[in-house]
Each structure stands twice: as C-alpha cells, then as structure tokens.
Amino acid sequence: MVECCGRWGGDAFSVCLHIMSTTIALDRDLDILAFGAHPDDVEFSCAGTMILMHRKGHATGVVDLTRGEMGTRGSAKIRAREAQNAAKVMGLAARRNVGLPDGGVEITKNNIKKVVALIREFRPRIILIPHAVDRHPDHEHASRLVREAAFYSGLIRLSTTTNGEKQTPFRPEVTLCYRQSSDIPATIIVDITSVFEEKMKTVFAYASQVYNPKAKEPDTVISRPEFIDNIEARARAYGSRIGVKYGEAFYSPNPLWCDDLMTVIPQKPRMM
Numbered sequence: 637m638v639e640c641c642g643r644w645g646g647d648a649f650s651v652c653l654h655i656m657s658t659t660i661a662l663d664r665d666l667d668i669l670a671f672g673a674h675p676d677d678v679e680f681s682c683a684g685t686m687i688l689m690h691r692k693g694h695a696t697g698v699v700d701l702t703r704g705e706m707g708t709r710g711s712a713k714i715r716a717r718e719a720q721n722a723a724k725v726m727g728l729a730a731r732r733n734v735g736l737p738d739g740g741v742e743i744t745k746n747n748i749k750k751v752v753a754l755i756r757e758f759r760p761r762i763i764l765i766p767h768a769v770d771r772h773p774d775h776e777h778a779s780r781l782v783r784e785a786a787f788y789s790g791l792i793r794l795s796t797t798t799n800g801e802k803q804t805p806f807r808p809e810v811t812l813c814y815r816q817s818s819d820i821p822a823t824i825i826v827d828i829t830s831v832f833e834e835k836m837k838t839v840f841a842y843a844s845q846v847y848n849p850k851a852k853e854p855d856t857v858i859s860r861p862e863f864i865d866n867i868e869a870r871a872r873a874y875g876s877r878i879g880v881k882y883g884e885a886f887y888s889p890n891p892l893w894c895d896d897l898m899t900v901i902p903q904k905p906r907m908m
C-alpha cells in the first residue's frame with residue numbers, strides 16, 4: 637500500500653488484483669468514446685466523467701492510440717494490464733489500443749483511417765479528446781489526429797472496412813477536449829463529486845506509473861506524490877467554479893446545442 641492511497645479508501649490498489657479481461661463484448665453503439673495518446677491519459681484527465689456516464693446508463697469506451705512503451709517506468713505489457721483494470725472500474729463497454737508508436741503519434745492519412753475505422757465501428761455520439769495545447773507532443777498530435785478523423789469519418793467517399801465489411805459513414809455529434817497538463821478554457825465542468833474516489837482508483841490502477849515508495853525505477857513527473865495531489869487540486873479547483881467539491885473540465889471547439897436554457901441549471905443544490 638502506498639502512502640497516498642489511504643486517502644482514497646485504503647483499497648485503491650485492490651483494483652490491480654481484479655481478473656483481467658482483454659476482450660469486452662460490445663452489442664450496441666457507444667454513447668461516449670474517449671481517446672487518449674497513452675494508456676492512463678483518459679484516467680488522469682476524465683475518468684470521473686466516464687464513471688458517471690456509465691452509472692447513468694450510457695455506453696462508454698476508450699481508445700488508446702499507443703501502448704505507452706516509451707514510458708520511463710513499467711512496460712507496454714504492464715500498462716495493458718493496468719488499462720484493463722482501470723476499464724473495469726470505469727465500467728467501459730469497450731477498450732481498444734491502436735498500437736501507434738509511443739512518442740510518434742503522427743497525423744498521416746493511414747493513421748486517420750485507423751481512427752476513422754474505430755469511430756465508424758463504435759459510432760459514438762460524443763467523443764472526448766485531448767486539448768490541442770499540451771506539454772506532450774503526442775497529446776497535441778492525438779488531439780488533431782482524432783479531430784480530423786471525426787470529420788473525415790462522415791465522408792461517404794472515404795472507404796474503410798472492418799472484418800472485411802465496408803463501413804458506413806458516421807460523424808460524432810459533439811467533440812469535447814479534456815484537460816491534461818495545461819489549463820484550458822472550460823466550456824463545461826462535470827460535477828464528479830459522487831465518483832471522485834472511484835476516479836482515484838483508476839489513477840492508482842496504473843501502479844507502474846504513479847507514486848510507489850517501493851519502486852526501484854527512476855522518478856518521473858507522474859511518479860512523484862505531488863502528481864496525485866495535483867489531480868485532486870485540479871478537480872477541486874474546477875469543482876469550485878461550479879459550486880461543488882470536485883469537477884472535470886472540458887472545452888468545446890464548437891458551440892453546443894440548446895433549445896431550453898433551463899436545462900443548463902443544476903438539478904441539485906450547490907454552493908455558489
């Protein structure tokens with residue numbers, strides 16, 4: 637047990653003991669699909685929202701573009717196991733890895749087609765992607781790669797196949813960018829107070845990456861205890877913006893639809 641786990645119920649690492657399942661059956665279109673450059677990006681940034689959406693009955697999934705093999709700690713194999721454990725906590729209906737090179741997420745026609753094929757397979761109404769500005773080049777490239785793919789996915793003349801069958805065009809209705817290392821202008825802040833402890837379980841699912849006093853591998857930005865503090869501080873800061881304890885922020889590159897302003901008023905009392 638690492639020191640900072642105790643604050644999240646003391647059983648944060650128990651998630652690592654769950655039986656792995658690398659194949660999760662999918663029998664319906666997804667409502668929400670989150671893309672990350674590396675396994676753990678979605679968890680560190682917007683796992684609370686993913687857990688919340690699952691609990692509200694929406695079908696959710698994650699696509700990791702790389703296996704995280706360039707990480708200082710752990711290995712691609714360990715990251716894959718940790719990603720599956722985190723998927724269980726989030727209640728994902730699907731999780732895929734595109735297998736692009738870590739440190740080499742490039743916006744090429746071939747890579748766009750790979751992402752288009754996944755969007756057409758899962759047909760998500762909302763996609764969550766990294767924000768376009770971030771310290772890690774893979775995150776910035778992933779943002780643009782998925783945004784371009786989401787547009788091209790709607791073009792009938794762009795041909796893709798899955799299992800030998802021609803796919804039909806599909807374009808997600810809403811794209812939201814999540815925050816990683818750089819602050820973002822928040823268009824929407826999701827109240828994740830009710831699932832914050834579960835979110836932290838997905839963070840600690842990546843035991844090879846986050847703080848562990850017994851680890852022998854070199855320190856990284858993520859492996860320092862301050863990183864865990866920062867995740868909480870960020871959630872508290874965004875939560876305070878909407879009068880709740882914990883929040884996750886998203887930026888919408890496009891205006892969001894509304895035909896009743898009353899629907900944007902919170903359903904529960906909050907401190908403002």
Ligand SMILES: [Zn+2]
Binds near residue numbers: 772
């Ligand atoms: Zn990353």
